[in-house]
Amino acid sequence: MTNRTFTATVVVLLGAMATVTASGRHGWTRAELEELRSLSLTDLEPLPPDATNRVADDPRAVVLGRRLFFDTRLSANGRVACSTCHQAERGFQDGLALAQGVGTTDRRAMPIAGMARSPFLFWDGRKDSLWAQALGPLESPVEHGGTRAQYAHIVAGSYTQEYEPIFGPLPDLSGIPPSAGPVAAPEAASAWRSLSNGQRDDVTRVFVNIGKAIAAYERRIAFGDSRTDTYVAALTSGQPSEHMLTGDEIAGLRLFIGKAHCTQCHSGPLLTSHEFHNTGVPPRPELAIDHGRLAGATAVVGDEFNCRSQWSDARERCAELEFIVTGEHTLDRAYKVPSLRNVAERAPYMDAGQFATLAEVLEHYNRAPAAATGHSDLRPLRLKAVELRQLEAFLRTLSGPVSVAVPEPVPAEHAQ
Numbered sequence: 001m002t003n004r005t006f007t008a009t010v011v012v013l014l015g016a017m018a019t020v021t022a023s024g025r026h027g028w029t030r031a032e033l034e035e036l037r038s039l040s041l042t043d044l045e046p047l048p049p050d051a052t053n054r055v056a057d058d059p060r061a062v063v064l065g066r067r068l069f070f071d072t073r074l075s076a077n078g079r080v081a082c083s084t085c086h087q088a089e090r091g092f093q094d095g096l097a098l099a100q101g102v103g104t105t106d107r108r109a110m111p112i113a114g115m116a117r118s119p120f121l122f123w124d125g126r127k128d129s130l131w132a133q134a135l136g137p138l139e140s141p142v143e144h145g146g147t148r149a150q151y152a153h154i155v156a157g158s159y160t161q162e163y164e165p166i167f168g169p170l171p172d173l174s175g176i177p178p179s180a181g182p183v184a185a186p187e188a189a190s191a192w193r194s195l196s197n198g199q200r201d202d203v204t205r206v207f208v209n210i211g212k213a214i215a216a217y218e219r220r221i222a223f224g225d226s227r228t229d230t231y232v233a234a235l236t237s238g239q240p241s242e243h244m245l246t247g248d249e250i251a252g253l254r255l256f257i258g259k260a261h262c263t264q265c266h267s268g269p270l271l272t273s274h275e276f277h278n279t280g281v282p283p284r285p286e287l288a289i290d291h292g293r294l295a296g297a298t299a300v301v302g303d304e305f306n307c308r309s310q311w312s313d314a315r316e317r318c319a320e321l322e323f324i325v326t327g328e329h330t331l332d333r334a335y336k337v338p339s340l341r342n343v344a345e346r347a348p349y350m351d352a353g354q355f356a357t358l359a360e361v362l363e364h365y366n367r368a369p370a371a372a373t374g375h376s377d378l379r380p381l382r383l384k385a386v387e388l389r390q391l392e393a394f395l396r397t398l399s400g401p402v403s404v405a406v407p408e409p410v411p412a413e414h415a416q
Contacts, residue, residue: 033236035257040232041225044269047116052129053212054313055166056219064162065217066406068210073154074138076102076145082134082214085109085143091342091402092221097353103142106287108353111346113402114270114339116219119320123335123351124296125276128320129312130215132305135207139183147181147188148207149173155206167209171202208311217406223270223341224401228253228394245397251387252394260365260381260391262340271340271398278334280369280376281350289373290351293334297326332374344396358395362388 028036037043055061068074069082085099086092092112094100099109107123115121121133137143138151155163156170164170176199180191192200227244234241245253256262265273276293283290300321305311307318325331335351349355355364366388368378383391 028235032254032257035263036232036253037236038267039257039263039269039271040229041223041269042229042233047219050116050129050131050215050219051314051316052307052312053131053215055212056130056216058166058216060162060166061213061216062220062406063217064159064166065213065215066404067159067162068214069217071154073158074144074146074151074210080144082137085137086112088402088404091345093346095347097348099143101137101140101143102145105140105142106284106290107351108348110336110338111342112218113221113223113341116215117270118272118274118336120274120296120300120336122296124290124292124299125336126296126299127303128300128306128318130218131208131211132303134211134214134218135305138207138210139181141184147179147183147185147192149176149180149188149191149203150178151210152176152203152206153178155210163209163213166213170206173203175199176203204311208305211305217404220405222403222405223339224403226341226400227397229400231397246393248390248393249397250394252390252392253397255383255387255391256394259387260383262391265337266340272337275337276331276334277337277377278330278332278371278374279365279378280371281333281335281354281364282369282372283333284352284354287352291332291373292351293336294327294329294331294374297324297331300324301326330375333371334374334377340395340398342399342402344399358392359388362392 050056069086072079072081072084074081080101084101085094086109087094094109097108099105099107110121110123115133116130119128121127121130122136127133127136138146139148152170152173153176156173160170176195177191179185179188180195180203181188182192183189195203227249231241231244234244256266265275265277267273276296278292300306301324303309307314307321312318344358347357349358349361355361362383365378366381366383368376368380370376
């Protein structure tokens with residue numbers, strides 16, 4: 001072999017090695033592998049404590065919260081529970097375009113798995129904790145439709161043994177009407193006004209503790225591994241992975257983190273930034289105009305049960321409220337970015353179920369039409385038909401189990 005031939009051979013080998021290094025495992029670059037890892041549940045950090053709820057991780061509260069979550073007595077007609085709209089067998093949602101309680105709401109029920117990690121709850125972010133979120137539907141005239149006095153009496157009549165070891169003695173409710181609260185129903189509102197400030201506080205504290213127990217249960221609702229998680233784990237560990245996803249699904253994954261720019265909003269292990277965006281989704285013409293985050297941001301700042309309230313257990317700064325933005329036109333019809341985990345199981349889509357299929361959602365993002373109100377954050381993707389099909393194929397690989405880790409009740413001798 002001549003020196004020239006030897007040199008040429010070395011150049012070719014070095015070039016091949018550089019290509020392997022750049023392409024990473026199975027054609028993924030190192031940067032792409034890092035991004036894929038960031039989307040995997042293995043990268044999900046331990047759930048931080050909820051400073052606003054001192055019983056958030058108390059096993060006794062989890063058990064009580066589960067019972068309350070499924071109790072239909074916590075409604076005006078005795079037929080609606082939290083589980084009515086958040087059905088365990090459906091991944092804790094209901095499959096309806098508009099949630100149905102004692103009446104019909106004007107929004108889609110959001111999934112609650114993993115939402116303990118979100119700084120703001122609901123499509124418009126009008127609540128800043130899981131327990132405050134749980135309280136809203138209880139008094140909504142179209143969801144549970146009841147009153148806080150009604151719920152306090154139910155706790156006193158059916159849950160005293162579970163409630164008092166966690167929250168302390170129940171107040172004397174003998175002078176409290178069976179239905180009273182700061183609600184729209186005239187009789188219940190009048191009964192509420194007739195109570196003393198102390199009585200109102202007693203009832204409200206029981207009401208708040210119902211929410212905190214339900215939140216303790218909801219914190220345990222979590223996503224399990226999807227086929228994409230399994231694929232990414234195999235990639236990053238160097239194990240064979242060719243048959244874990246199809247060619248179209250892998251192509252869709254490449255589009256997801258690349259050309260389609262999906263990770264600008266659907267990032268992290270839960271595939272959501274927890275932010276709010278106007279994506280130009282058309283409003284439902286039969287519903288009143290919904291301003292989304294524009295109204296929600298103002299609502300959470302003035303919420304009776306927010307992080308700064310007397311009912312919060314927080315003894316530190318409420319940073320999310322300190323830096324919240326309100327009143328900006330960019331918030332008009334901006335909605336919370338939902339997790340894409342189990343997205344294929346959650347049709348119909350968007351804040352009011354405007355799109356029936358994933359294909360319709362992708363076509364909307366591909367075209368990026370102007371927003372009916374406010375300013376859309378979208379830009380046309382201009383993906384080809386085959387790319388849209390590949391992207392949908394990938395989204396269907398994000399389905400996995402939804403589990404609830406409910407602990408055993410604490411024995412009485414160990415209860416505090």
